[in-house]
Amino acid sequence: MADERGRIVVSGVTKLFGSVRAVEDLSFTVEPGAITGFLGPNGAGKTTTMRVLLGLAAATAGTATVAGVAYARLPNPGRVVGAVLESTSFHPARSALNHLRVYAAAAGIPDGRADDVLALVGLTAVARQPVKGFSLGMRQRLGLATALLGDPRILILDEPANGLDPEGIAWLRGFLRHLARDEGRTVLVSSHVLSEVEQTVDSVVIIARGRLVHEGTLDELRGRGAVSVVVTSPTPDRLAEALVPLGASVSSGPEGALRVTGATAAHVGHAAWQAGVELHGLRQESSSLESVFLELTEDSAPPPAEPPALTP
Amino acid sequence: MNRLLRSEFRKVATTKLWWGMLLGSIAFAALGVVAQIAANGVKNNSAAPLTDPATQRAVLSSSVSGYLFSAIVGIIIITTEYRHFTSRPTFLLEPRRARVITAKVLVAAAVGLLYGIACVAVSLLIAVPWLSAEGVSLDWVANGLIVVLVGSIAVVAIFAVVGVGVGALFRNQVAAVISALAYLFVLEPLFTVIPVVKEAYRFLPGAAGSALAGVSRPQVTLLTNWQGALVLLGWGVLFAFVGWALTVRRDIP
Numbered sequence: 322m323a324d325e326r327g328r329i330v331v332s333g334v335t336k337l338f339g340s341v342r343a344v345e346d347l348s349f350t351v352e353p354g355a356i357t358g359f360l361g362p363n364g365a366g367k368t369t370t371m372r373v374l375l376g377l378a379a380a381t382a383g384t385a386t387v388a389g390v391a392y393a394r395l396p397n398p399g400r401v402v403g404a405v406l407e408s409t410s411f412h413p414a415r416s417a418l419n420h421l422r423v424y425a426a427a428a429g430i431p432d433g434r435a436d437d438v439l440a441l442v443g444l445t446a447v448a449r450q451p452v453k454g455f456s457l458g459m460r461q462r463l464g465l466a467t468a469l470l471g472d473p474r475i476l477i478l479d480e481p482a483n484g485l486d487p488e489g490i491a492w493l494r495g496f497l498r499h500l501a502r503d504e505g506r507t508v509l510v511s512s513h514v515l516s517e518v519e520q521t522v523d524s525v526v527i528i529a530r531g532r533l534v535h536e537g538t539l540d541e542l543r544g545r546g547a548v549s550v551v552v553t554s555p556t557p558d559r560l561a562e563a564l565v566p567l568g569a570s571v572s573s574g575p576e577g578a579l580r581v582t583g584a585t586a587a588h589v590g591h592a593a594w595q596a597g598v599e600l601h602g603l604r605q606e607s608s609s610l611e612s613v614f615l616e617l618t619e620d621s622a623p624p625p626a627e628p629p630a631l632t633p
Numbered sequence: 634m635n636r637l638l639r640s641e642f643r644k645v646a647t648t649k650l651w652w653g654m655l656l657g658s659i660a661f662a663a664l665g666v667v668a669q670i671a672a673n674g675v676k677n678n679s680a681a682p683l684t685d686p687a688t689q690r691a692v693l694s695s696s697v698s699g700y701l702f703s704a705i706v707g708i709i710i711i712t713t714e715y716r717h718f719t720s721r722p723t724f725l726l727e728p729r730r731a732r733v734i735t736a737k738v739l740v741a742a743a744v745g746l747l748y749g750i751a752c753v754a755v756s757l758l759i760a761v762p763w764l765s766a767e768g769v770s771l772d773w774v775a776n777g778l779i780v781v782l783v784g785s786i787a788v789v790a791i792f793a794v795v796g797v798g799v800g801a802l803f804r805n806q807v808a809a810v811i812s813a814l815a816y817l818f819v820l821e822p823l824f825t826v827i828p829v830v831k832e833a834y835r836f837l838p839g840a841a842g843s844a845l846a847g848v849s850r851p852q853v854t855l856l857t858n859w860q861g862a863l864v865l866l867g868w869g870v871l872f873a874f875v876g877w878a879l880t881v882r883r884d885i886p
Contacts, residue, residue, distance in 0.1 A: 372884070372885075375725055376724075376725075376728045377721060377724060377725070377884060377885040378884040378885070379884060392728060393728035393729070394728075395728070398725060398726065398727075398728060399725070399726045402725075404725055406718075406721050407718070409717075409718055410717065410718040410719050410720075410721045410722050411717060411719065412644075412647075412648060412713065412717050412719055413717065414648045414649065415647050415648055416647070419643070419647040422643060422647075423640050423643045423644050423647065424640065424722050424723075424726055426636055426639040426640040426643055427636055427637060427639075427640035427723070427726040427727055428636070428726045429636045467722055
């Protein structure tokens with residue numbers, strides 16, 4: 322299958338750190354030609370999932386494949402997958418250009434490509450400066466440049482917008498869109514803030530406490546939100562009485578209005594008309610994407626701990 | 634493997650660590666030579682005169698002090714990856730982790746070889762003119778001076794490999810360096826004074842290195858040069874294997 326080359330498949334992955342379940346029976350698929358957001362609160366298991374996917378951590382159960390095979394079995398992975406995990410993977414004393422040359426050598430990529438990717442992310446001016454003087458935004462760009470060294474079909478980026486200013490986020494958005502939509506690459510970006518990637522991604526995989534809570538397009542995510550009707554009337558008490566037969570729940574809304582959930586605007590309008598109640602306003606509202614995201618990810622159970630950090 | 638060797642070589646060459654450590658090892662070697670020649674013949678110095686081959690061997694074996702620095706470089710070559718999380722791009726580009734460790738071992742051995750040669754060169758540069766000024770003639774082959782020089786180089790190189798294994802074991806840079814120093818300066822010498830384990834002392838890495846470099850230790854019987862060479866090589870292979878096995882098995886942070 323042609324698509325196989327750009328597809329990421331996570332299938333039933335569980336990862337335990339001691340007795341802590343960081344990821345539990347997680348399955349999802351990422352297709353090429355689009356940007357997929359990998360969302361969840363901090364500690365939901367995003368980085369752990371990516372580490373399993375990239376062969377850095379062994380899954381306790383389940384499998385993850387990139388381009389049809391386990392990452393560790395890719396013959397020259399740098400040419401297939403470009404990945405950045407939490408953009409802090411630099412030796413502080415090494416210059417940006419030398420950093421890229423170190424990894425270009427490992428992947429068998431000509432040194433000239435290091436200059437190319439630096440230009441691509443706009444870091445040519447600081448190529449010979451040590452990374453320790455770089456801002457978080459510059460480190461993000463250098464991480465991206467490292468991922469792009471091998472001109473990979475698949476990009477896996479962990480929190481790439483973290484630390485970028487609004488201008489940087491707009492640049493990243495345009496850059497990733499170009500890579501995914503114009504060039505047909507697979508782009509998976511993680512974030513703990515939906516609004517950060519809302520305008521960038523085509524579809525989302527949302528996890529919470531190590532489990533999948535949603536996989537699909539942003540519209541499908543919106544559709545999971547509760548619809549409510551905000552209705553205003555000079556006689557709210559009579560209106561509330563008239564709405565009882567609908568079986569919907571009625572609460573007080575903004576500025577003396579009533580908020581009705583579990584019924585459409587048409588139902589509410591009809592019930593008011595039948596009871597002869599005067600209406601001054603009637604509108605249907607769906608909850609914002611952000612609130613749907615929060616509802617899905619903010620359930621009662623406490624989030625699992627992150628894997629024990631290695632303290633250098 | 635060529636790609637990995639090149640990558641690992643660049644990692645070493647693009648930071649200042651290697652030459653800082655090189656200067657340190659040269660300084661230690663030079664200090665040892667100068668101290669031994671200058672102090673020779675001074676009242677209360679028990680060393681035999683400079684014309685004695687044993688003294689000549691002791692002077693030249695100062696070159697071996699580079700082993701401390703090469704061991705630390707070996708440790709840092711691997712622990713710096715975990716410290717700065719460069720382990721991620723490293724193992725992403727080569728998921729066959731054993732090959733990465735092999736490349737690191739080879740590059741560490743090359744750096745160690747360089748340190749060993751530099752230490753020997755500095756020792757010779759100081760000792761040869763000085764001793765000839767003192768009227769001492771050196772018989773390189775008959776008195777085993779060549780063996781001391783070659784042995785010193787080997788010790789410094791092998792300890793770099795041991796360092797890689799120690800680094801892979803601890804992963805934490807500070808813990809690895811402190812443990813290695815504590816072992817070499819405190820734990821291993823303790824063996825010489827504890828009756829039960831005293832016999833095992835000469836098979837330990839530091840003692841085997843001393844034997845290979847022709848360093849004599851008071852009140853202790855060391856292995857011969859060749860036995861020391863084999864035993865130290867064994868330790869090098871063991872530590873390289875430990876680094877290899879642990880890195881393959883454990884998750885990369």
